[in-house]
Amino acid sequence: MLVIIRSAPNTTEGKRGVTLAERMGADIVLLQNGAYFAQKDNLENFSGSAFVLADDKKLRGLAAGDLEERVKNIDYGGLIDLMARSDKVLGMF
Amino acid sequence: MEHIAMILRKPPYGDINAAEAVRHALGGVSGEFKVSLIMTDGGALLAKKGQDETGTGFTNLGAALKDCIDMDVEVLVEQSSLMENNISEGDIVDGVRVASIDEIAQLLKKADSTMIF
Numbered sequence: 405m406l407v408i409i410r411s412a413p414n415t416t417e418g419k420r421g422v423t424l425a426e427r428m429g430a431d432i433v434l435l436q437n438g439a440y441f442a443q444k445d446n447l448e449n450f451s452g453s454a455f456v457l458a459d460d461k462k463l464r465g466l467a468a469g470d471l472e473e474r475v476k477n478i479d480y481g482g483l484i485d486l487m488a489r490s491d492k493v494l495g496m497f
Numbered sequence: 498m499e500h501i502a503m504i505l506r507k508p509p510y511g512d513i514n515a516a517e518a519v520r521h522a523l524g525g526v527s528g529e530f531k532v533s534l535i536m537t538d539g540g541a542l543l544a545k546k547g548q549d550e551t552g553t554g555f556t557n558l559g560a561a562l563k564d565c566i567d568m569d570v571e572v573l574v575e576q577s578s579l580m581e582n583n584i585s586e587g588d589i590v591d592g593v594r595v596a597s598i599d600e601i602a603q604l605l606k607k608a609d610s611t612m613i614f
Binding site for chain 2 (some may be wrong): 405417423427428492495496
């Protein structure tokens with residue numbers, strides 16, 4: 405299961421999406437302002453797999469050094485593959 | 498029977514999200530779907546009892562929520578969202594069930610599809 409997060413970490417929507425993903429045992433993909441979740445310490449309580457759209461990360465000046473290593477970079481093609489492979493996609497938060 | 502979950506995150510009357518969520522829930526349940534309407538964050542304010550639209554021109558969404566319940570929509574409000582919005586469990590529309598985030602997460606896993614408002 406995959407949850408799409410597009411809201412920033414300081415928003416109710418963004419926190420709600422990550423919390424639900426954690427409780428459902430789902431993975432998350434970070435788009436738009438959701439890319440800020442990839443910064444260090446923003447995903448402390450999240451144990452699933454996390455992906456971030458490289459374009460949205462680059463656009464926001466998020467350098468590799470600022471980010472959690474376990475958050476994997478994907479491009480748009482990778483996003484489509486991820487969604488196609490998931491049995492259920494929930495979003496966007 | 499297909500099961501649709503609808504998550505409402507926005508407070509009523511401020512924008513169209515709450516009205517649309519209620520409208521879609523009523524539409525879904527009359528279209529032979531099993532519908533769960535889940536209120537979280539600001540959406541919990543829709544569950545508040547005593548909404549009075551007289552003189553405002555607005556549709557009373559509290560009454561519309563009651564219609565959903567009468568038509569067997571499963572209506573849930575997320576527990577911590579009630580507290581965050583200072584609503585006591587005794588001050589919600591009759592028939593709305595208070596649920597934990599874990600219960601909601603399991604419900605979403607089982608639902609065939611989910612709409613987010």
